[in-house]
Amino acid sequence: MLGLIKKDFLLxxxxxKSMVIIFIVYLIxxxxxxxxxxxxxxLIGIMLFISTFSYDDFNNWNSYAVxxxxxxxxxxxxxxxxxxxxxxxxxxxxxAIGIGxxxxxxxxxxxxxxxxxxxxxxxxxxIIISLLYPIVFKFGATNGRIILFAVVFGxxxxxxxxxxxxxxxxxxxxxxxxxxxxxxxIPIISVILIGISxxxxxxxxxxxxx
Amino acid sequence: MENIIEIKxxxxxxxxxxxxxxxxxAIPKGVIVGLIxxxxxxxxxxxxxMLNIIKIDSGEIKIFGKDYKKEEKTIKEDIGVVLDNMFFPxxxxxxxxxxxxxxxxxxxxxxxxxSYLKEFSLPDNKPLKSMSKGMRKKLEIATxxxxxxxxxxxxxxxxxxxxxVRNEVLDIFLKFIEDxxxxxxxxxxxTSDLEHIADEIIFIDKGKKVLQKSRDEIIDNYGILKCDxxxxxxxxxxxxxxxxxxxxxxxxxxxxxxxxxKKYHSCVIDKITLEDLMVLVIKGEKVC
Numbered sequence: 337m338l339g340l341i342k343k344d345f346l347l348x349x350x351x352x353k354s355m356v357i358i359f360i361v362y363l364i365x366x367x368x369x370x371x372x373x374x375x376x377x378x379l380i381g382i383m384l385f386i387s388t389f390s391y392d393d394f395n396n397w398n399s400y401a402v403x404x405x406x407x408x409x410x411x412x413x414x415x416x417x418x419x420x421x422x423x424x425x426x427x428x429x430x431x432a433i434g435i436g437x438x439x440x441x442x443x444x445x446x447x448x449x450x451x452x453x454x455x456x457x458x459x460x461x462x463i464i465i466s467l468l469y470p471i472v473f474k475f476g477a478t479n480g481r482i483i484l485f486a487v488v489f490g491x492x493x494x495x496x497x498x499x500x501x502x503x504x505x506x507x508x509x510x511x512x513x514x515x516x517x518x519x520x521x522i523p524i525i526s527v528i529l530i531g532i533s534x535x536x537x538x539x540x541x542x543x544x545x546x
Numbered sequence: 547m548e549n550i551i552e553i554k555x556x557x558x559x560x561x562x563x564x565x566x567x568x569x570x571x572a573i574p575k576g577v578i579v580g581l582i583x584x585x586x587x588x589x590x591x592x593x594x595x596m597l598n599i600i601k602i603d604s605g606e607i608k609i610f611g612k613d614y615k616k617e618e619k620t621i622k623e624d625i626g627v628v629l630d631n632m633f634f635p636x637x638x639x640x641x642x643x644x645x646x647x648x649x650x651x652x653x654x655x656x657x658x659x660x661s662y663l664k665e666f667s668l669p670d671n672k673p674l675k676s677m678s679k680g681m682r683k684k685l686e687i688a689t690x691x692x693x694x695x696x697x698x699x700x701x702x703x704x705x706x707x708x709x710x711v712r713n714e715v716l717d718i719f720l721k722f723i724e725d726x727x728x729x730x731x732x733x734x735x736x737t738s739d740l741e742h743i744a745d746e747i748i749f750i751d752k753g754k755k756v757l758q759k760s761r762d763e764i765i766d767n768y769g770i771l772k773c774d775x776x777x778x779x780x781x782x783x784x785x786x787x788x789x790x791x792x793x794x795x796x797x798x799x800x801x802x803x804x805x806x807x808k809k810y811h812s813c814v815i816d817k818i819t820l821e822d823l824m825v826l827v828i829k830g831e832k833v834c
Contacts, residue, residue, distance in 0.1 A: 339649035350637035400633035405622040545600040
């Protein structure tokens with residue numbers, strides 16, 4: 337499995353060159369305060385990682401990967417583990433940059449704010465991974481992304497509709513309450529989400545034909 | 547002799563009406579088996595079933611006497627694979643592939659891998675997308691060999707290679723089976739390759755196995771009987787496997803050319819190539 341994780345990181349490394357300019361632009365915008373760095377850095381990471389699925393599809397990688405020892409199990413495991421590693425590493429990176437920006441601008445470090453913003457981003461990364469991966473394993477990278485957009489916008493649309501008719505204050509209060517426990521709650525929610533998502537992806541991939 | 551692959555009553559049906567089966571195949575140790583058949587005959591489906599890339603509907607596949615359901619990992623540690631489509635991520639280079647593969651196969655031998663790269667004159671730091679199709683095929687073959695497998699399963703391994711490299715590759719295949727423990731099953735359109743190296747030929751047509759015989763048996767016994775149009779009616783229907791009518795003569799596939807030459811003095815009997823055999827069986831008419 338380590339070999340498959342390496343393969344994904346090598347792919348990201350090879351793809352990184354084309355992303356450097358976008359990265360720099362985001363960093364400049366982050367310094368100016370247009371974007372929050374803790375938001376953008378981990379999300380770029382996830383985007384990079386999702387691109388590995390596209391390369392896998394485009395190069396018929398999966399039909400070969402399943403012929404490797406324990407291929408079917410390891411492909412799924414490697415994708416999840418590698419993206420969690422990437423999310424955490426980029427999260428730490430974003431934290432460092434965030435502290436740097438905060439310090440240069442205000443000469444003090446607003447750690448609480450940075451951490452709570454980072455936690456929010458990490459959770460959204462995890463939610464994206466958990467939702468997207470089973471869909472991508474099932475339908476492939478291109479179709480999977482389209483389906484995910486449909487699901488996200490669909491949910492947002494329905495949410496907005498519901499909000500029109502129902503009083504949302506209680507739900508918002510609940511989320512706010514959750515926020516104060518976020519240091520404990522977010523890791524627990526993440527583990528549960530990723531766990532369920534992994535089980536579903538694994539089930540899909542075990543029976544997939546290429 | 548112990549069998550390295552044993553397939554019993556294999557069946558696989560696709561939605562688009564293609565069906566493979568029922569197929570029985572036994573492949574002993576120490577041989578090269580050539581899989582021939584026209585496009586869409588089922589060669590790739592058969593190979594994908596052997597590798598568990600697709601799930602079979604029924605039947606049994608045993609490799610090294612082991613079952614995929616129980617011992618998939620051990621089986622796959624000992625198989626080297628080349629598929630018909632290119633499959634390595636094109637952004638990677640040969641070094642990257644070594645870096646990943648050494649943590650995938652227990653027996654991966656980096657030294658051996660790089661020695662194959664050298665032998666095939668492949669660069670190790672150029673991304674695959676800048677390599678030619680032939681170069682990528684060679685890289686796939688090097689990768690299939692570098693973990694010292696016992697069995698090679700190869701789908702069109704020599705397609706896209708120039709004759710010089712093809713001969714190099716065929717020599718490597720011959721060396722691979724020298725110790726009589728290793729086997730190779732390969733599908734190919736280049737039937738002349740098989741005439742050089744294959745010990746056995748399996749011929750698949752429309753999802754069915756129509757023939758499995760040793761290459762020598764085919765080349766020594768099969769032949770093409772050529773007779774003029776008037777004489778054709780004198781030929782015993784039992785002797786005709788398939789025939790083709792040309793402008794002035796009939797070409798008849800027979801499976802015992804010695805007997806046929808005694809029986810039909812006035813006809814010429816030509817040696818057969820695997821290509822002739824394929825064309826006559828697939829396109830020729832049959833007397834039933």
